[in-house]
Amino acid sequence: MRRIVVIAVVAVIGLAGVLLYKRNGSESAAAAATAGGGRGSVRPPMPVEFAPVTRGPVAERSTIVGTLIGAATVEAVPKVNGRLQQVNVRLGDPVRRGQAIAKVEDREIREQVNQAEAAFKVSDATIRQREADLKLAQTNLERNRSLLDRQLLPRQTYDDTDARHQAAVAQLDLARAQHAQSKARLDELRINLSNTVISSPVDGFIGKRYLDPGAAVSPNAPVVSVVDIRTVRMVVNVVEKEVKRLSNGMEAQVQVDAFPGEKFVGRVGRIAPVFDPQTRTAEMEIEVPNQGYRLKPGMYARVELTLDSRPNALTLPRAAIVELEGKSGVFVASGPAPASSATQAPGTAPALTARFVPVVLGIRDADVVEVTSGVTEGMRVITTGALALKDGDRIVASGSGGRRGGDAPPGGARQGGER
Incomplete structure (x- = not known):
């Protein structure tokens, strides 16, 4: 019995020692955590830059790229078959509408024109001859009709005179038809002759030259x-x-x-x-x-x-615009951030708090964006560093190391409080 009591007492003493050891270890760890981690448990303020909300012109623009083309590009083609005799222009030469720029050989067409002119003259002379024949036949017919009426001329003789008159009329009609035909042929050949000259269809410049003198040409082969x-x-x-x-x-x-x-x-x-x-x-x-x-x-x-475009819009830099929870807005600075006094270094300005302000945007250009509501003229918004912020983050103006009198926005705490 005595042995059991001794064992129990030893066990109790050992358990008490273990519990005391664990308690002391926990308190030491907590104290160490408090002493060593007190400075690192608060996130340092993020350096940011500010820009004012101002009024001014803003325009939304669209830039599109492309290739310039001429107002019109027309190919000069011959209207007749043949061989190219000469080209009067070079690449880049200015030309006027109707200006002769090339010529097709015209020797054969000129010969055809000469023959047609001769045939036309013959047909013209034939008409004059047939007109004279008809005039004579008409005179004979009228005289014989008078004699026939007075029964001084046999009927057969009168009929012969009438037949000759009708023949003269027919021959004149034939001569006139042949004359018209020869004139049409002459006109056609003269047109063909003029078509051997290739003219510029529009005012402009020679863009391309496809053929040189001596080349065979046709209405399907452009020259320039x-x-x-x-x-x-x-x-x-x-x-x-x-x-x-x-x-x-x-x-x-x-x-x-x-x-x-x-x-x-x-x-x-x-x-x-x-x-x-x-x-x-x-x-x-x-x-x-x-x-x-x-x-x-x-x-x-x-x-x-x-x-x-807007001539006098409320604008702010595009760099200040952020998207937070599906809303467009900006960050502004409000009063000193929590715990800033405890961690503030001597001679430095207290850290501020970034507050998200939703805004309604209007038109945009490359640098600024119109704001129709959410901010007022003169407010200062965060630009550099805005994309990395969350609502409530601690911030400090960059470029001054957080010293008093740095780039913190004048009246920033009041602006944040008003929002």
């Missing part, structure tokens, strides 16, 4: 192409959401790499009434007056269209 570049065009594709904001006559600013920094003013000429089912875009044509012919077909160009 003429490009009208008094006005140049761009045909571009426009997405659905922009088409409704465009209209004929709208101004377009065009830039090309050949003239850096220079803008050419054009206009929207036409907008297609249908969309491409594959790309969901519609074709639009931009027309640009080409004074001095500086713009050339084939140049790569960028066209800028102003879709909407």
